[in-house]
Structure formats: C-alpha cells, structure tokens
Amino acid sequence: MRARYLLVAVYVLTVLIALAASPDYSKAGMQAFSDPEDVMNSFYYFAVILAFTAFILIMARFMQNLIQWLMYILIFISMYYVLYPFLSILSAVVSFLLIILLIKRANWLIIDITALLLAAGVTSIFGISLTPFPVIVLLIILAIYDFISVYKTGHMVDLADSITRMKLPLLFIIPFSRDFRLKNLEDAREKAVFMGVGDAVIPNILVVSVQVFTDSSYLFFIKLSALFTLIGGIIGLFLLIYTVETKEGAHPGLPFLNSGVIAGYLAYLFLYS
DSSP states (O other): OGGGGHHHHHHHHHHHHHHHHHHHHHHTTOOSOSOTTOTHHHHHHHHHHHHHHHHHHHHHHHOHHHHHHHHHHHHHHHHHHHHHHHHTTHHHHHHHHHHHHHHHOOOHHHHHHHHHHHHHHHHHHHHTTSOHHHHHHHHHHHHHHHHIIIIISOHHHHHHHHHHHHTOTTEEEEESSTTOOOOOHHHHTTTEEEEEHHHHHHHHHHHHHHHHHSOOOEETTEEHHHHHHHHHHHHHHHHHHHHHHHSOSOOOSHHHHHHHHHHHHHHHHHHHO
C-alpha cells in the first residue's frame, strides 16, 4: 500500500531535524555521556531500554491508568529538554500544550507530531553523545534484541499494543483514510500502518554520530559519510516495507534498518578511506 511509503518521509524528516538540531544541542552541552568513545555506554543504553520495556509491560497489565500518567510526565520532561535550546523557557509551555492535546484529543496527527519532535530530539542527543564505533555496537545489540523480541518472545508486539491502547506518541501512525480512529493495535492494523519511534531513532543515531564525529567533505548541509549512512538506512527501510507487504505477521524493523545504516557507513569508509 502506498501509505507505507510515507514512513520513508517520516524516517528522513526525523534525521533531517536531528541533524539541524545537533549544533544547538552540542552548544547547550546536552550530551548524554561524558566520554563519547566509551563502548560501555552502549551497554548502559541497552540496559535502560530493557528496564523501560519491562516496566511498561508490567505496569500496563496491572496499572494502565497510572503508567499512562507517568508516561505523560516523562514525555513532558523529554519534550521540554528537546525544545529548550530553541525556545528557552517557552519550551515548557509548548510541551504542556502538547500533553493537553494528547490527553484531550489524541488523534493520529497529534501523536505523529509529538512522536516526530521526540524522535528527532532523542536522535540528535544520542548522536552527539556517541562516536560511530559505540553506536555500531549498540545497533548490533538492538537488532538482535528486536529480532528475538518479535519472532521469539513476542513481547515487543505486546508493547506496541499497550502503547497503542494508551495513545502514547511512541508510534508513528499513517492511516489509510481521514476518518481513522485509534482504538487498539488489532483493530487498527487493517486501517493504518505503524512504525515504532525506535525504528526512526536507533539507526539514525549513527547518521548524526557520523555527521558530528567524522572528517568528511560536505554535500550541501550533510557530510558525505552521513549521507551514505542515511541512504543505507533508507534502503533498509524499503526492504522492511517489502517484507511487511509480502509476509504476514509482525516483523522487527531494526535488523533491516540497523544493517542498512551500518552497511552505508562501511561503504563510505571503503570508497573514501
């Protein structure tokens, strides 16, 4: 379906905003790690993802209302920091208004706008916080984890369903029609296409990292090294879309996307080093 290919636009827009934001985040000192070359940072990041996933799955089963409000608070804090380098104290106002819209009018468009801002901000912050090698280690770990969590344990599908029911901006939603109403993942699968925010964030961390930490010539605003990495991710996304269209069931995105960006970066090194 053509709507699936709009995910490519969302993916590219996420990294373009992240690349544009990275100089401001660097000046504001928003690096997540003090030593960007330390590979252990990748394992810390993975441990946080595991803990966060387990927390949501457990809380969503027994205390859905509580976890929903906790997530609103976390989203507000995240949005505040993402927007602060550009809006200063006004970022609190904008973040608050977005949370109100999520609570009162959580349609797919509000969810997508909030998810895009979050994804671009997180991508940029972690991209300026890790050099390419630790990012590649992280991407390999997360690709393996995503494969296991979708095909073996299935808990990533449960997580997506919980996020959909709570209408949290952790999924991008592209509906097939304007009258789309988001209820739960099972009902919405035939009416819209979905992409996890992580599928836009994780691979594009490498794009930003390569842009910030590698010495490469520019093509307009983007370094050739980052452009090769981005093109690899886009190819991986097209392969993922093809797989989704030709094979039934849920499929993990990160094995395709992470392999794509890593291959793109390695292709640049092979051609220009």
